[in-house]
Amino acid sequence: MPAITSSAFPEHTLETAPAAARRTMEAVAKKSGYLPSAVGRLATSPQLLDGxxxxSAIFESTTLDPLSREVVIMTIATRNECHVCVAMHTxxxxxxxxxxALIAALRDAGAPPLSDERLQAVRQFTLDVLAAAGAVDDDSLGxxxxxxxxxxxxxEVVLGIGAYTMSTLANRLTGAPIDAQIAAFA
Incomplete structure:
Protein backbone atom coordinates (compact mmCIF):
# COMPACT_ATOMS: atom_id res chain seq x y z
CA MET A 1 0.00 0.00 0.00
CA PRO A 2 1.51 3.38 -0.98
CA ALA A 3 2.19 5.92 1.75
CA ILE A 4 -0.23 8.77 2.17
CA THR A 5 1.64 12.02 1.81
CA SER A 6 1.08 15.37 3.38
CA SER A 7 -0.73 16.38 0.17
CA ALA A 8 -3.83 15.00 1.83
CA PHE A 9 -3.56 18.01 4.18
CA PRO A 10 -3.50 21.29 2.24
CA GLU A 11 -1.90 24.33 3.77
CA HIS A 12 -5.00 26.47 4.09
CA THR A 13 -4.96 30.22 3.94
CA LEU A 14 -7.60 32.44 5.47
CA GLU A 15 -9.38 32.34 2.12
CA THR A 16 -9.25 28.56 1.56
CA ALA A 17 -9.79 27.31 5.11
CA PRO A 18 -13.08 25.85 6.25
CA ALA A 19 -15.24 28.69 7.53
CA ALA A 20 -15.20 27.24 11.05
CA ALA A 21 -11.39 27.61 11.20
CA ARG A 22 -11.03 31.16 9.90
CA ARG A 23 -11.61 33.11 13.12
CA THR A 24 -9.10 30.91 14.96
CA MET A 25 -6.57 31.27 12.16
CA GLU A 26 -7.00 35.06 12.16
CA ALA A 27 -6.34 35.16 15.91
CA VAL A 28 -3.17 33.07 15.53
CA ALA A 29 -1.92 35.23 12.65
CA LYS A 30 -2.56 38.39 14.66
CA LYS A 31 -0.78 37.02 17.74
CA SER A 32 2.16 35.51 15.81
CA GLY A 33 2.54 38.16 13.15
CA TYR A 34 2.15 35.45 10.50
CA LEU A 35 0.07 32.35 9.84
CA PRO A 36 2.16 29.28 10.74
CA SER A 37 2.09 26.50 8.16
CA ALA A 38 1.15 24.01 10.86
CA VAL A 39 -1.97 26.05 11.64
CA GLY A 40 -2.88 26.15 7.95
CA ARG A 41 -2.68 22.37 7.79
CA LEU A 42 -4.47 21.74 11.08
CA ALA A 43 -7.31 23.95 9.80
CA THR A 44 -8.41 20.93 7.78
CA SER A 45 -10.07 20.00 11.09
CA PRO A 46 -11.38 23.21 12.65
CA GLN A 47 -12.25 21.23 15.77
CA LEU A 48 -8.71 19.90 16.23
CA LEU A 49 -7.19 23.33 15.62
CA ASP A 50 -9.57 25.03 18.03
CA GLY A 51 -9.23 22.25 20.60
CA SER A 56 -2.57 24.81 25.09
CA ALA A 57 -3.85 28.18 26.38
CA ILE A 58 -5.23 26.43 29.44
CA PHE A 59 -1.85 24.72 29.93
CA GLU A 60 -0.17 28.14 29.73
CA SER A 61 -2.40 29.32 32.59
CA THR A 62 -1.40 26.52 34.97
CA THR A 63 0.60 27.01 38.14
CA LEU A 64 3.65 25.37 36.56
CA ASP A 65 6.30 28.02 35.95
CA PRO A 66 7.09 28.87 32.30
CA LEU A 67 10.35 26.89 32.16
CA SER A 68 8.72 23.80 33.67
CA ARG A 69 5.91 24.04 31.09
CA GLU A 70 8.48 24.26 28.31
CA VAL A 71 10.29 21.22 29.71
CA VAL A 72 7.04 19.25 29.48
CA ILE A 73 6.45 20.47 25.92
CA MET A 74 10.00 19.78 24.72
CA THR A 75 9.95 16.35 26.34
CA ILE A 76 6.84 15.48 24.33
CA ALA A 77 8.14 17.16 21.16
CA THR A 78 11.45 15.29 21.18
CA ARG A 79 9.86 12.00 22.23
CA ASN A 80 7.37 12.27 19.35
CA GLU A 81 10.00 13.67 16.96
CA CYS A 82 7.99 16.75 16.01
CA HIS A 83 10.51 19.03 14.32
CA VAL A 84 8.00 21.88 14.13
CA CYS A 85 7.31 21.83 17.88
CA VAL A 86 11.01 21.51 18.69
CA ALA A 87 11.75 24.63 16.59
CA MET A 88 8.78 26.61 17.97
CA HIS A 89 9.60 25.81 21.56
CA THR A 90 13.32 26.35 21.10
CA ALA A 101 22.92 24.14 27.54
CA LEU A 102 19.38 23.56 28.84
CA ILE A 103 17.91 24.12 25.39
CA ALA A 104 20.43 21.76 23.79
CA ALA A 105 19.69 19.05 26.37
CA LEU A 106 15.93 19.40 25.91
CA ARG A 107 16.32 19.10 22.13
CA ASP A 108 18.07 15.73 22.59
CA ALA A 109 15.68 13.01 23.77
CA GLY A 110 18.66 10.83 24.68
CA ALA A 111 20.53 13.52 26.59
CA PRO A 112 21.83 12.90 30.09
CA PRO A 113 19.86 14.41 32.99
CA LEU A 114 19.42 18.16 32.98
CA SER A 115 21.84 20.05 35.23
CA ASP A 116 18.91 21.82 36.92
CA GLU A 117 17.55 19.14 39.26
CA ARG A 118 14.10 20.72 39.51
CA LEU A 119 13.67 20.86 35.74
CA GLN A 120 15.04 17.32 35.46
CA ALA A 121 12.37 16.24 37.96
CA VAL A 122 9.58 17.55 35.69
CA ARG A 123 11.23 16.02 32.62
CA GLN A 124 11.54 12.63 34.32
CA PHE A 125 8.01 12.81 35.72
CA THR A 126 6.67 13.56 32.23
CA LEU A 127 8.48 10.51 30.86
CA ASP A 128 7.28 8.39 33.79
CA VAL A 129 3.66 9.42 33.24
CA LEU A 130 3.96 8.49 29.58
CA ALA A 131 5.71 5.17 30.27
CA ALA A 132 3.17 4.15 32.91
CA ALA A 133 0.13 5.53 31.08
CA GLY A 134 -0.42 7.72 34.14
CA ALA A 135 -0.03 4.95 36.74
CA VAL A 136 3.28 6.23 38.11
CA ASP A 137 4.68 4.58 41.21
CA ASP A 138 5.10 6.28 44.58
CA ASP A 139 8.83 6.85 43.98
CA SER A 140 8.19 8.75 40.76
CA LEU A 141 5.52 10.97 42.26
CA GLY A 142 7.53 11.39 45.45
CA GLU A 156 -0.97 19.92 35.04
CA VAL A 157 1.82 17.79 33.56
CA VAL A 158 -0.91 15.41 32.34
CA LEU A 159 -2.70 18.38 30.77
CA GLY A 160 0.49 19.39 28.97
CA ILE A 161 1.06 15.84 27.79
CA GLY A 162 -2.45 15.77 26.34
CA ALA A 163 -2.13 19.12 24.60
CA TYR A 164 1.25 18.50 23.08
CA THR A 165 0.62 14.89 22.17
CA MET A 166 -2.27 16.24 20.11
CA SER A 167 -0.15 18.84 18.33
CA THR A 168 2.93 16.69 17.78
CA LEU A 169 0.94 13.85 16.29
CA ALA A 170 -1.12 16.19 14.13
CA ASN A 171 1.96 18.07 12.89
CA ARG A 172 3.64 14.80 11.95
CA LEU A 173 0.50 13.44 10.29
CA THR A 174 0.08 16.56 8.18
CA GLY A 175 3.78 16.91 7.34
CA ALA A 176 3.82 20.47 8.63
CA PRO A 177 6.99 22.27 7.52
CA ILE A 178 9.10 24.64 9.56
CA ASP A 179 8.26 28.24 8.75
CA ALA A 180 10.98 30.73 7.79
CA GLN A 181 10.15 32.72 10.94
CA ILE A 182 11.41 29.87 13.17
CA ALA A 183 13.91 28.19 10.82
CA ALA A 184 16.84 29.53 12.84
CA PHE A 185 15.58 27.48 15.79
CA ALA A 186 15.22 24.20 13.87
Whole structure:
Protein backbone atom coordinates (compact mmCIF):
# COMPACT_ATOMS: atom_id res chain seq x y z
CA MET A 1 0.00 0.00 0.00
CA PRO A 2 1.51 3.38 -0.98
CA ALA A 3 2.19 5.92 1.75
CA ILE A 4 -0.23 8.77 2.17
CA THR A 5 1.64 12.02 1.81
CA SER A 6 1.08 15.37 3.38
CA SER A 7 -0.73 16.38 0.17
CA ALA A 8 -3.83 15.00 1.83
CA PHE A 9 -3.56 18.01 4.18
CA PRO A 10 -3.50 21.29 2.24
CA GLU A 11 -1.90 24.33 3.77
CA HIS A 12 -5.00 26.47 4.09
CA THR A 13 -4.96 30.22 3.94
CA LEU A 14 -7.60 32.44 5.47
CA GLU A 15 -9.38 32.34 2.12
CA THR A 16 -9.25 28.56 1.56
CA ALA A 17 -9.79 27.31 5.11
CA PRO A 18 -13.08 25.85 6.25
CA ALA A 19 -15.24 28.69 7.53
CA ALA A 20 -15.20 27.24 11.05
CA ALA A 21 -11.39 27.61 11.20
CA ARG A 22 -11.03 31.16 9.90
CA ARG A 23 -11.61 33.11 13.12
CA THR A 24 -9.10 30.91 14.96
CA MET A 25 -6.57 31.27 12.16
CA GLU A 26 -7.00 35.06 12.16
CA ALA A 27 -6.34 35.16 15.91
CA VAL A 28 -3.17 33.07 15.53
CA ALA A 29 -1.92 35.23 12.65
CA LYS A 30 -2.56 38.39 14.66
CA LYS A 31 -0.78 37.02 17.74
CA SER A 32 2.16 35.51 15.81
CA GLY A 33 2.54 38.16 13.15
CA TYR A 34 2.15 35.45 10.50
CA LEU A 35 0.07 32.35 9.84
CA PRO A 36 2.16 29.28 10.74
CA SER A 37 2.09 26.50 8.16
CA ALA A 38 1.15 24.01 10.86
CA VAL A 39 -1.97 26.05 11.64
CA GLY A 40 -2.88 26.15 7.95
CA ARG A 41 -2.68 22.37 7.79
CA LEU A 42 -4.47 21.74 11.08
CA ALA A 43 -7.31 23.95 9.80
CA THR A 44 -8.41 20.93 7.78
CA SER A 45 -10.07 20.00 11.09
CA PRO A 46 -11.38 23.21 12.65
CA GLN A 47 -12.25 21.23 15.77
CA LEU A 48 -8.71 19.90 16.23
CA LEU A 49 -7.19 23.33 15.62
CA ASP A 50 -9.57 25.03 18.03
CA GLY A 51 -9.23 22.25 20.60
CA UNK A 52 -5.45 22.33 20.55
CA UNK A 53 -5.28 26.11 20.86
CA UNK A 54 -7.75 26.12 23.73
CA UNK A 55 -6.03 23.32 25.64
CA SER A 56 -2.57 24.81 25.09
CA ALA A 57 -3.85 28.18 26.38
CA ILE A 58 -5.23 26.43 29.44
CA PHE A 59 -1.85 24.72 29.93
CA GLU A 60 -0.17 28.14 29.73
CA SER A 61 -2.40 29.32 32.59
CA THR A 62 -1.40 26.52 34.97
CA THR A 63 0.60 27.01 38.14
CA LEU A 64 3.65 25.37 36.56
CA ASP A 65 6.30 28.02 35.95
CA PRO A 66 7.09 28.87 32.30
CA LEU A 67 10.35 26.89 32.16
CA SER A 68 8.72 23.80 33.67
CA ARG A 69 5.91 24.04 31.09
CA GLU A 70 8.48 24.26 28.31
CA VAL A 71 10.29 21.22 29.71
CA VAL A 72 7.04 19.25 29.48
CA ILE A 73 6.45 20.47 25.92
CA MET A 74 10.00 19.78 24.72
CA THR A 75 9.95 16.35 26.34
CA ILE A 76 6.84 15.48 24.33
CA ALA A 77 8.14 17.16 21.16
CA THR A 78 11.45 15.29 21.18
CA ARG A 79 9.86 12.00 22.23
CA ASN A 80 7.37 12.27 19.35
CA GLU A 81 10.00 13.67 16.96
CA CYS A 82 7.99 16.75 16.01
CA HIS A 83 10.51 19.03 14.32
CA VAL A 84 8.00 21.88 14.13
CA CYS A 85 7.31 21.83 17.88
CA VAL A 86 11.01 21.51 18.69
CA ALA A 87 11.75 24.63 16.59
CA MET A 88 8.78 26.61 17.97
CA HIS A 89 9.60 25.81 21.56
CA THR A 90 13.32 26.35 21.10
CA UNK A 91 12.32 29.86 20.03
CA UNK A 92 10.10 30.20 23.10
CA UNK A 93 12.84 28.96 25.45
CA UNK A 94 15.24 31.43 23.85
CA UNK A 95 12.73 34.25 24.39
CA UNK A 96 12.42 33.16 28.03
CA UNK A 97 16.18 33.55 28.40
CA UNK A 98 16.81 29.85 28.99
CA UNK A 99 20.42 28.71 29.13
CA UNK A 100 21.77 27.35 25.83
CA ALA A 101 22.92 24.14 27.54
CA LEU A 102 19.38 23.56 28.84
CA ILE A 103 17.91 24.12 25.39
CA ALA A 104 20.43 21.76 23.79
CA ALA A 105 19.69 19.05 26.37
CA LEU A 106 15.93 19.40 25.91
CA ARG A 107 16.32 19.10 22.13
CA ASP A 108 18.07 15.73 22.59
CA ALA A 109 15.68 13.01 23.77
CA GLY A 110 18.66 10.83 24.68
CA ALA A 111 20.53 13.52 26.59
CA PRO A 112 21.83 12.90 30.09
CA PRO A 113 19.86 14.41 32.99
CA LEU A 114 19.42 18.16 32.98
CA SER A 115 21.84 20.05 35.23
CA ASP A 116 18.91 21.82 36.92
CA GLU A 117 17.55 19.14 39.26
CA ARG A 118 14.10 20.72 39.51
CA LEU A 119 13.67 20.86 35.74
CA GLN A 120 15.04 17.32 35.46
CA ALA A 121 12.37 16.24 37.96
CA VAL A 122 9.58 17.55 35.69
CA ARG A 123 11.23 16.02 32.62
CA GLN A 124 11.54 12.63 34.32
CA PHE A 125 8.01 12.81 35.72
CA THR A 126 6.67 13.56 32.23
CA LEU A 127 8.48 10.51 30.86
CA ASP A 128 7.28 8.39 33.79
CA VAL A 129 3.66 9.42 33.24
CA LEU A 130 3.96 8.49 29.58
CA ALA A 131 5.71 5.17 30.27
CA ALA A 132 3.17 4.15 32.91
CA ALA A 133 0.13 5.53 31.08
CA GLY A 134 -0.42 7.72 34.14
CA ALA A 135 -0.03 4.95 36.74
CA VAL A 136 3.28 6.23 38.11
CA ASP A 137 4.68 4.58 41.21
CA ASP A 138 5.10 6.28 44.58
CA ASP A 139 8.83 6.85 43.98
CA SER A 140 8.19 8.75 40.76
CA LEU A 141 5.52 10.97 42.26
CA GLY A 142 7.53 11.39 45.45
CA UNK A 143 10.60 12.52 43.54
CA UNK A 144 8.52 15.03 41.58
CA UNK A 145 6.94 16.41 44.75
CA UNK A 146 10.32 16.49 46.57
CA UNK A 147 11.53 19.05 44.01
CA UNK A 148 8.91 21.61 45.02
CA UNK A 149 6.14 20.56 42.69
CA UNK A 150 2.61 19.90 43.92
CA UNK A 151 -0.14 17.37 43.31
CA UNK A 152 -1.81 20.08 41.21
CA UNK A 153 1.37 20.37 39.14
CA UNK A 154 1.35 16.59 38.59
CA UNK A 155 -2.10 16.86 37.02
CA GLU A 156 -0.97 19.92 35.04
CA VAL A 157 1.82 17.79 33.56
CA VAL A 158 -0.91 15.41 32.34
CA LEU A 159 -2.70 18.38 30.77
CA GLY A 160 0.49 19.39 28.97
CA ILE A 161 1.06 15.84 27.79
CA GLY A 162 -2.45 15.77 26.34
CA ALA A 163 -2.13 19.12 24.60
CA TYR A 164 1.25 18.50 23.08
CA THR A 165 0.62 14.89 22.17
CA MET A 166 -2.27 16.24 20.11
CA SER A 167 -0.15 18.84 18.33
CA THR A 168 2.93 16.69 17.78
CA LEU A 169 0.94 13.85 16.29
CA ALA A 170 -1.12 16.19 14.13
CA ASN A 171 1.96 18.07 12.89
CA ARG A 172 3.64 14.80 11.95
CA LEU A 173 0.50 13.44 10.29
CA THR A 174 0.08 16.56 8.18
CA GLY A 175 3.78 16.91 7.34
CA ALA A 176 3.82 20.47 8.63
CA PRO A 177 6.99 22.27 7.52
CA ILE A 178 9.10 24.64 9.56
CA ASP A 179 8.26 28.24 8.75
CA ALA A 180 10.98 30.73 7.79
CA GLN A 181 10.15 32.72 10.94
CA ILE A 182 11.41 29.87 13.17
CA ALA A 183 13.91 28.19 10.82
CA ALA A 184 16.84 29.53 12.84
CA PHE A 185 15.58 27.48 15.79
CA ALA A 186 15.22 24.20 13.87
Missing amino acids: FLKI AKLTALGADE SFLAHGYTAQNAL
